[in-house]
Amino acid sequence: MSCRHPCRSEAVQLISEGRLGWELNWSCDGCGIAADDVNRGPAPECVRGRIIERYGTGQVRVGGSGGQGGRVLKVFRDVFGWSLQDAKRAATELTTTGWRGTHVEASLVAHLLQESGIEANTHDQGCEA
Template sequence: MQIADRGRLRWEFNWSCSNCGIESDDGDWGQAPGFIRDLLLAEHGSSCIKVVDPDASGAKIMKVFRDIFGESMQEAMNSTRGLKAGGHSGTHVEVRLIAEKLDASGIRVQSCGPE
């Protein structure tokens, strides 16, 4: 599972093996590892948002991507360009958190539909 808590992403992955009895409760703050994120997308689908105002502050958008995903400046710049050009897709939790943080910065977004 993936949750947003106090403006941060958190993921958890719980599993057990009935054959050997091993159980695991893994989790951490930040973006979920690729295999967990892929499972979430496969099971629940994705969400997509785009910026309503194409002249919205790129610096504010970059800050949101850096804060949520720990992106480098170049990665945040690329994410910002994508969000402004055609939209950004991700898990429902990721997209909702991005939208909330952008809204708090005065940047409005709208859904661009599921992918």
């Protein structure tokens, strides 16, 4: 049963134990009900889109041929569970335009690339709104 008052919600991403996670927190001023939806793994596009709209994007770049090879593909597949084709597309972006994701995603990808011996840099793209 709904109290018919609008709910407020906020979506966030986080890194826990080296893995992506996300939360959707919402509350209602009318009836006082509040809840947190906590999940592991990449955020669904509807949540991810809200995060990017509010906070902008982060960009990861690597120099030279450092963005090609199995270590890079492994990072993208481990973080996002992507197919080999999607991971290859992201690896190509790393050395050309730079790969873009949420700030949390970019931070995790850059960190894991650096841990695997690949020099990676992050840049904030700011809010687009």
